Amino acid sequence: MKVACCSPELNVPCLGTPRTRFGSEEAHLILQKCSNFKQLKQVHGRIIRFGLIYDQLLMRNLIQLSSSYGKLNYATLVFDQLNAPDTFTWNVMIRANTIGGSPKMALLLFKAMLSQGFAPDKFTYPFVISACVASNALDLGRLTHALAIKMGFWSDLYVQTNVMNLYFKCHEVDDGWKVFDKMRVRNVFAWTSVIAGFVACGSLDTARKLFEKMPSKNVVSWTAMIDGYVKHERPIEAFNLFERMLVDDVRPNEYTVVSLVRACTEMGSLKLGRRIHDFVLKNNFDLGPFLGTALIDMYSKCGSLDEARKVFDLMQVRTLATWNTMITSLGVHGFRDEAISLFEEMVKANEVPDAITFVGVLSACIYVNDTQLAQKYFNLMTDHYGITPILEHYTCMVEIYTRAVELDEFYTPGSALEANHDVAELLHKSKLTNIDDIKKLVQKQYEDLDASELVIDHSSMSSEPQLSSSRRLHIDIGQTST
Known part of the structure; x- marks a missing residue:
């Protein structure tokens, strides 16, 4: 690898010359200044040149930054340079593949980690279970569940909640409920997860009963229940719950409002859709791509293409979905x-x-x-x-x-x-x-x-x-x- 001693792009003092020290501390500082993948590669070159590849904290930072730029293959090369990565580094690599859209590779890394004699810790299991969820790997998820119990990490609430999510995602409702039922401590995240699990499996009435039993509710809990009613074509219950949410002085977020906009779309109610849009304006919601696209779709399908186009023209940021929705709306209306x-x-x-x-x-x-x-x-x-x-x-x-x-x-x-x-x-x-x-x-x-x-x-x-x-x-x- 050809590495320049200095890079004007990084806007930092010249490092790596015979008169300038370049150690781990300097490498960490310069990594924090990286703003693109090209700069990261230049810093990596210096790290190799000055023999710092055995600094696992430095390598973890490189892996995290590489994956954040969407360069999982490069992150893998960095990881492979380590002769004996510690558990924390394995975790970083497994997580990078899980959130980077390569859950099967994350599971292969977990198997390699075990086969090479590295012991997982409480942070490993949530990452692995998330990879099992993403790849629908129920059998491996069950084995990971058993291993967590055997290794003494089952009392960790985050581990329990992730395992519960796996079972619900795979429609193993009884197993998901058993995990929740046996939790000695439940936070609002665990409660919301079990409600969302029952919603996803179509058991809305059970989800509602659990919702009413929650010791405390946040906006995510309310939104999970409201969105469930919308997705299962029970819009009146969604709007009734929204009214209660406002009475309880819980401020809805963008996801709450988008769920209600979609309910208006399914019902074909332009009048109610306008009311929701009015609520959005009066409560100063940003007209981002997610909310804006939902409003465009609602107005189009409810027969008001002019209002759909007004929303589109007001949007400062548009995604491909936004363009598609507006183009398709114009197309199908002739x-x-x-x-x-x-x-x-x-x-x-x-x-x-x-x-x-x-x-x-x-x-x-x-x-x-x-x-x-x-x-x-x-x-x-x-x-x-x-x-x-x-x-x-x-x-x-x-x-x-x-x-x-x-x-x-x-x-x-x-x-x-x-x-x-x-x-x-x-x-x-x-x-x-x-x-x-x-x-x-x-x-x-x-x-x-x-x-x-x-x-x-x-x-x-x-x-x-x-x-x-x-x-x-x-x-x-x-x-x-x-």
């Missing part, structure tokens, strides 16, 4: 020019589109029977961005071609969505990406069909559910800040 224009704006903003983005773009092409434009964006998706078409893309292309003038000899556009869906599935199964091949297959499939079977009413696909009078809500969601 605003082709606006959807295409927003797509081009997205590309100029250096946001890389994904498969969902092109569902919105292709949907926009349907309403004006613009075959050439659809072909252009389908080719852009497959050839330029390398995106493999999904069923929804083929469904859009089939509908566009069945509406196209050149196929009039075979049919007249009208209704029978199943016929189009069957052809879309055939295209998807064939994995076709060449436009001419797709067009030929569509023509071949429709050539012998009765025209009356090929009528499509695309607008019916975007119709919004209406809220029955029996489910209308009249709640006061707060006129002043909580």
